[in-house]
Amino acid sequence: MRARDLRIGYGRRVVLEDVSLEIEPGTLTLVVGPNAAGKSTLLRSLAGILRPLGGSVLIDGREVHRMRSRERARSIGVVLTGRPQLSEMTVEEVVGMGRYPWTGALHILSRRDREVVEWAMEVTGTSHLRGRRISELSDGQLQRVLIARALAQEPRYLILDEPTTHLDAPSRIEVMRLLRDLAHGHGVAVVASTHELELALRFADRVVMVSSGSMKVYERPEEAVQDPEFLKAFSVGDAVTLSPVTLSLEVMARRDEGAPRAFVVSGAGTGPPVFRALLRRGFSVAAGVLHRNDVDYHVATSLGLEVVGERPYFPISDEALRAAVELAASSDLIVFTYPPIGPLNSGNLRLVEELVERGLEVYGVGADEAYGVPGVRFVGSVDEVPLIRERRISVAARRGVWSGTRCTSSSRTSSAF
Amino acid sequence: MRAFALPLLLASLLASVLASTAIGSVRVPLDTVVKGLLGIRVEGLASTVIDLRLVRTVAALLSGASLGAAGAILQSLFRNPLADPFVLGISSGSSLAIAATLIAGTGLGLISSYDPQALYVAGALGAFAVSLAVVALSSLVRSSLGLVLVGVMLGYLASGLTTLLVVTSDAERIRAFTFWTLGTFSASKWSVLTPVLPLALASLIASSFVAKPLNALLFGEESAASMGVSLRASRVGAVAVSASLVSASVVVSGPVGFIGLAAPHAVRLLLRSEDNRVIVPLSAVFGANLAILSDVAARTLLSPIELPVTAITSLFGAPTIVLLVLRRWGFR
Numbered sequence: 177m178r179a180r181d182l183r184i185g186y187g188r189r190v191v192l193e194d195v196s197l198e199i200e201p202g203t204l205t206l207v208v209g210p211n212a213a214g215k216s217t218l219l220r221s222l223a224g225i226l227r228p229l230g231g232s233v234l235i236d237g238r239e240v241h242r243m244r245s246r247e248r249a250r251s252i253g254v255v256l257t258g259r260p261q262l263s264e265m266t267v268e269e270v271v272g273m274g275r276y277p278w279t280g281a282l283h284i285l286s287r288r289d290r291e292v293v294e295w296a297m298e299v300t301g302t303s304h305l306r307g308r309r310i311s312e313l314s315d316g317q318l319q320r321v322l323i324a325r326a327l328a329q330e331p332r333y334l335i336l337d338e339p340t341t342h343l344d345a346p347s348r349i350e351v352m353r354l355l356r357d358l359a360h361g362h363g364v365a366v367v368a369s370t371h372e373l374e375l376a377l378r379f380a381d382r383v384v385m386v387s388s389g390s391m392k393v394y395e396r397p398e399e400a401v402q403d404p405e406f407l408k409a410f411s412v413g414d415a416v417t418l419s420p421v422t423l424s425l426e427v428m429a430r431r432d433e434g435a436p437r438a439f440v441v442s443g444a445g446t447g448p449p450v451f452r453a454l455l456r457r458g459f460s461v462a463a464g465v466l467h468r469n470d471v472d473y474h475v476a477t478s479l480g481l482e483v484v485g486e487r488p489y490f491p492i493s494d495e496a497l498r499a500a501v502e503l504a505a506s507s508d509l510i511v512f513t514y515p516p517i518g519p520l521n522s523g524n525l526r527l528v529e530e531l532v533e534r535g536l537e538v539y540g541v542g543a544d545e546a547y548g549v550p551g552v553r554f555v556g557s558v559d560e561v562p563l564i565r566e567r568r569i570s571v572a573a574r575r576g577v578w579s580g581t582r583c584t585s586s587s588r589t590s591s592a593f
Numbered sequence: 594m595r596a597f598a599l600p601l602l603l604a605s606l607l608a609s610v611l612a613s614t615a616i617g618s619v620r621v622p623l624d625t626v627v628k629g630l631l632g633i634r635v636e637g638l639a640s641t642v643i644d645l646r647l648v649r650t651v652a653a654l655l656s657g658a659s660l661g662a663a664g665a666i667l668q669s670l671f672r673n674p675l676a677d678p679f680v681l682g683i684s685s686g687s688s689l690a691i692a693a694t695l696i697a698g699t700g701l702g703l704i705s706s707y708d709p710q711a712l713y714v715a716g717a718l719g720a721f722a723v724s725l726a727v728v729a730l731s732s733l734v735r736s737s738l739g740l741v742l743v744g745v746m747l748g749y750l751a752s753g754l755t756t757l758l759v760v761t762s763d764a765e766r767i768r769a770f771t772f773w774t775l776g777t778f779s780a781s782k783w784s785v786l787t788p789v790l791p792l793a794l795a796s797l798i799a800s801s802f803v804a805k806p807l808n809a810l811l812f813g814e815e816s817a818a819s820m821g822v823s824l825r826a827s828r829v830g831a832v833a834v835s836a837s838l839v840s841a842s843v844v845v846s847g848p849v850g851f852i853g854l855a856a857p858h859a860v861r862l863l864l865r866s867e868d869n870r871v872i873v874p875l876s877a878v879f880g881a882n883l884a885i886l887s888d889v890a891a892r893t894l895l896s897p898i899e900l901p902v903t904a905i906t907s908l909f910g911a912p913t914i915v916l917l918v919l920r921r922w923g924f925r
């Protein structure tokens with residue numbers, strides 16, 4: 177399937193221009209983009225149910241929207257959004273409707289038709305639902321049944337509009353897996369739109385971005401991630417970061433100049449839960465010293481934290497240590513998360529010792545006190561740090577005042593804090 | 594239930610036909626009725642009575658079957674549970690076209706006052722025109738209730754015009770027409786019935802061919818198009834078939850209300866299915882049944898006074914609509 181110089185939209189309103197796209201069999205192409213950017217319009221145009229304003233969509237050199245609908249239905253299967261009004265139909269009947277372009281005027285299924293219906297139900301994992309009525313299905317089951325119906329058309333191309341919307345988390349993954357299996361295992365060319373960026377990047381062979389009137393094709397999801405323009409389409413200001421390594425989205429913390437400042441000494445995955453806990457409690461967080469290949473470094477930078485970094489696989493340098501001490505000393509709170517210590521990051525132990533020596537309070541946070549460090553006060557959870565505990569009490573007291581309950585005089589005093 | 598539905602409905606239809614022929618001011622014994630229906634010569638008064646009752650029974654059967662099938666098609670086409678040839682004004686449009694043809698045609702000497710085939714064609718065109726108007730308006734009026742309101746008003750408009758036509762034409766022709774505006778099986782004649790019967794039968798057969806695209810349309814228009822439905826052709830086809838059915842019914846008995854509404858709902862409840870390939874034909878059988886029983890009720894309830902059959906169908910039809918509205922949209 178090939179789209180050439182497509183101009184699409186409704187009536188006089190052009191939604192997308194200069195769309196050129198090639199869809200190969202056996203690939204899963206996911207179309208992402210903000211709402212109302214034209215994802216559905218693009219898919220409907222590719223499916224031949226919306227006449228393009230200009231250009232053409234071709235299958236084997238023939239224009240899709242000029243094909244007879246019966247013939248078109250034999251090469252393109254479509255699943256659109258919305259729950260169809262067929263509550264009393266059974267799953268088997270609905271999937272059987274997929275044979276529409278192959279059956280005669282009375283829609284009587286032949287043996288071959290029934291075999292294809294069986295196959296479609298089996299592939300989508302809906303065989304056990306065959307006797308159920310549509311009204312009895314969950315959203316996830318219904319979506320798979322509708323996909324089975326489209327598959328029963330035996331299409332070479334399967335086009336789906338927002339197949340994961342309204343589904344719960346496990347069903348979303350299930351549907352995405354199914355689409356990938358259909359592409360890779362059965363050679364169908366699958367094109368689907370979604371507004372779930374992370375899911376799209378994890379499952380797609382190719383990513384198409386539709387945003388503010390234009391379209392961009394990335395041959396690999398990794399390409400998309402590295403394109404600043406791609407991220408911009410999904411960002412709120414510059415607040416959203418997308419990791420090219422883990423393909424996960426992260427929202428940067430808002431910087432608040434007046435916020436109390438915390439410094440975290442961590443590493444090897446012990447840091448992120450503490451970073452997040454502190455950010456939730458309104459702290460401006462800094463971390464160090466972290467190797468640039470450490471997952472903590474990765475998360476900290478994605479969250480927009482200030483980080484003292486070190487080159488991968490090099491021992492922590494004095495220079496980095498100095499920077500960390502300086503940053504920690506100017507913080508309101510210092511937290512140590514008991515990272516595993518080896519030859520390359522033993523500098524962090526020296527860092528803590530130095531801070532303790534300077535008379536600064538260092539709180540140990542973790543499931544248990546993995547190893548003792550002289551001068552570090554183990555408190556377990558971030559919420560047990562005195563500074564945070566006081567703040568929590570004052571917030572609770574304030575809430576008590578607002579809800580009209582009586583307050584003791586002491587908590588009223590602390591609410592002034 | 595599904596397997597039993599057709600034999601059950603057919604058996605009850607047969608029972609209705611027998612009852613309709615037997616029951617009335619003069620009671621005819623059942624064995625005589627069966628003899629009469631089988632064409633065995635029956636002596637004396639019974640023969641006349643059987644013939645008279647048979648005409649209206651067949652008229653009711655034809656009319657009811659046509660309306661039942663048309664109702665099922667319209668409900669599916671508009672995806673509106675309240676659709677019905679009478680409610681949407683299609684029957685009245687058909688009636689208007691028939692009145693106009695009758696008055697203009699006989700006035701100009703083009704047709705004799707009872708040329709059922711000409712009237713059927715006119716009625717079908719009238720029904721088709723109103724159906725197209727409803728289709729056009731349905732894309733503007735998004736709500737199901739709004740569409741019904743539009744249909745009811747179109748119906749009033751058509752019957753208003755019909756009344757105007759009838760009142761302004763001379764007395765001779767009025768008499769020829771009044772029963773068509775009323776909706777009754779009491780004035781049925783073999784001379785009207787016989788030519789329309791094959792037309793109605795052909796339309797009923799055609800109705801089973803529009804079921805397939807109607808089923809696909811349950812998925813929504815765009816999905817249906819993607820499944821291989823040619824939207825325009827199937828819509829025009831469905832409208833044409835239902836118009837033809839409505840016209841056959843109107844020529845025979847005038848606009849009879851609510852049978853087209855109630856029959857498909859009853860069948861759907863009975864079968865718990867939405868497959869139009871079953872719903873449409875069974876609605877025809879159920880509609881025929883309903884029409885015959887309504888006619889029996891119309892002539893026996895206040896005997897010897899004979900009620901218009903629409904009075905009886907309204908008694909169950911109007912509450913059905915109210916019930917459907919309450920169930921779907923509720924009271925707030």
